Amino acid sequence: MAGEDTTVRRRGRRPGGQDTRTALIEAARAVFGESGFDGATVRVIATRAGVDAAMVNHWFGSKEGLFAQAVLKLPFDPHELLAELKDGPDDEFGRRIVRTFLTRWDGAGGEVFQALVRSVAGHEQAALVLRSFFQSFFTKVIAGLGSDRVELRTSLCASQLVGMGLVRYVAKFEPMASSDIEPLVTAIAPTVQRYLTGDID
Amino acid sequence: MAGEDTTVRRRGRRPGGQDTRTALIEAARAVFGESGFDGATVRVIATRAGVDAAMVNHWFGSKEGLFAQAVLKLPFDPHELLAELKDGPDDEFGRRIVRTFLTRWDGAGGEVFQALVRSVAGHEQAALVLRSFFQSFFTKVIAGLGSDRVELRTSLCASQLVGMGLVRYVAKFEPMASSDIEPLVTAIAPTVQRYLTGDID
DNA sequence: GGATGAATTCAAGGATTGTTGAATTTCGCG
DNA sequence: CGCGAAATTCAACAATCCTTGAATTCATCC
Numbered sequence: 001m002a003g004e005d006t007t008v009r010r011r012g013r014r015p016g017g018q019d020t021r022t023a024l025i026e027a028a029r030a031v032f033g034e035s036g037f038d039g040a041t042v043r044v045i046a047t048r049a050g051v052d053a054a055m056v057n058h059w060f061g062s063k064e065g066l067f068a069q070a071v072l073k074l075p076f077d078p079h080e081l082l083a084e085l086k087d088g089p090d091d092e093f094g095r096r097i098v099r100t101f102l103t104r105w106d107g108a109g110g111e112v113f114q115a116l117v118r119s120v121a122g123h124e125q126a127a128l129v130l131r132s133f134f135q136s137f138f139t140k141v142i143a144g145l146g147s148d149r150v151e152l153r154t155s156l157c158a159s160q161l162v163g164m165g166l167v168r169y170v171a172k173f174e175p176m177a178s179s180d181i182e183p184l185v186t187a188i189a190p191t192v193q194r195y196l197t198g199d200i201d
Numbered sequence: 202m203a204g205e206d207t208t209v210r211r212r213g214r215r216p217g218g219q220d221t222r223t224a225l226i227e228a229a230r231a232v233f234g235e236s237g238f239d240g241a242t243v244r245v246i247a248t249r250a251g252v253d254a255a256m257v258n259h260w261f262g263s264k265e266g267l268f269a270q271a272v273l274k275l276p277f278d279p280h281e282l283l284a285e286l287k288d289g290p291d292d293e294f295g296r297r298i299v300r301t302f303l304t305r306w307d308g309a310g311g312e313v314f315q316a317l318v319r320s321v322a323g324h325e326q327a328a329l330v331l332r333s334f335f336q337s338f339f340t341k342v343i344a345g346l347g348s349d350r351v352e353l354r355t356s357l358c359a360s361q362l363v364g365m366g367l368v369r370y371v372a373k374f375e376p377m378a379s380s381d382i383e384p385l386v387t388a389i390a391p392t393v394q395r396y397l398t399g400d401i402d
Numbered sequence: 403g404g405a406t407g408a409a410t411t412c413a414a415g416g417a418t419t420g421t422t423g424a425a426t427t428t429c430g431c432g
Numbered sequence: 433c434g435c436g437a438a439a440t441t442c443a444a445c446a447a448t449c450c451t452t453g454a455a456t457t458c459a460t461c462c
Contacts, residue, residue, distance in 0.1 A: 118322040155377035163364015176356035
């Protein structure tokens with residue numbers, strides 16, 4: 001893990017090209033993911049990055065600025081995500097989507113999703129980014145599949161996927177919190193598939 | 202609305218049997234529902250109740266204590282909720298559940314649900330109460346319907362319903378945020394129905 | 403009707419947090 | 433090698449926020 005320095009930090013510029021800006025962004029993703037925007041403190045983030053809290057203001061202007069760079073400016077875009085999923089039969093699109101979301105959420109970069117969901121209550125812009133992401137992604141998917149009522153279907157897909165994330169990673173319902181990915185894919189995929197192309201009225 | 206007094210409040214005990222304890226609880230439900238536990242401040246709650254902030258500590262010991270009484274001690278119990286839903290065909294159980302959740306969430310007492318979901322990120326006990334409620338409720342429902350894998354089905358139902366609440370009331374995805382209840386019931390009920398009694402593997 | 407106790411407000415304490423300016427050290431360039 | 437610019441830490445400030453104790457007013461009971 002990072003930040004295990006027992007040496008007393010000296011004042012002034014540090015030797016070596018240690019990229020504290022990047023270290024701060026990574027620490028911020030982790031801490032915002034664990035505590036949300038309101039719960040996270042600048043001091044905790046800086047400590048985890050092995051750096052003084054004033055660095056946040058120096059590099060990002062404010063806590064808000066750091067949140068904007070680390071979380072709101074997503075480290076992946078709907079376009080690229082969609083490209084990964086296009087290949088395969090249409091009637092398994094829901095399956096691929098659920099698997100991809102769970103895999104990303106579990107792995108590297110998942111802290112950003114957690115930070116978004118955990119901050120959506122108190123941070124208006126987090127809600128905005130979450131909406132934009134799902135709209136951008138599912139609008140393309142649903143239109144590509146030739147379904148009607150694109151916006152409603154998008155909301156429905158978002159409700160199931162965001163709910164899945166909240167229950168698994170935040171509220172930690174068992175057995176969903178500790179389950180392997182594949183059983184969840186099998187259970188949830190039909191829901192998403194119906195929201196994408198099936199009967200919704 | 203309450204709290205529209207333009208008269209300068211005098212010090213000391215108030216005349217008349219004004220129940221400030223109850224006023225505080227109602228104001229707390231509203232404010233916690235809008236801002237979550239972290240976002241809500243004692244002053245805002247007290248002001249909305251038309252009372253000084255010190256009353257929170259006098260009546261409930263702390264902000265935590267007020268949250269416990271107003272939100273964590275739910276103003277309804279799974280038992281009673283289940284009684285309302287038992288009547289009707291089994292294959293429309295999901296339909297009745299979704300409709301009931303949306304109706305309650307929209308109406309009186311819905312602030313408590315919103316407060317729970319909005320606080321689940323930062324408040325560990327809010328997550329606990331949310332889990333307990335869904336477990337207590339759906340364990341009875343699913344067992345009553347004779348399905349297996351009760352815990353997994355409970356988690357799945359919770360994921361769809363919590364996600365629905367988050368998308369509709371907190372993140373405010375359109376058109377789900379402004380939709381009437383019935384179209385949502387029609388769209389989501391099949392999901393819950395399958396999680397209750399259908400194939401999940 | 404007067405005394406005791408409860409309810410309420412006010413003002414301030416104590417803790418935490420985001421932010422800023424000065425001091426200090428190192429890097430990079432001439 | 434020397435000098436200016438950038439990076440980093442430290443200490444402190446200002447703003448909140450929850451909490452508490454004293455002062456004040458009303459209710460209740462004898």
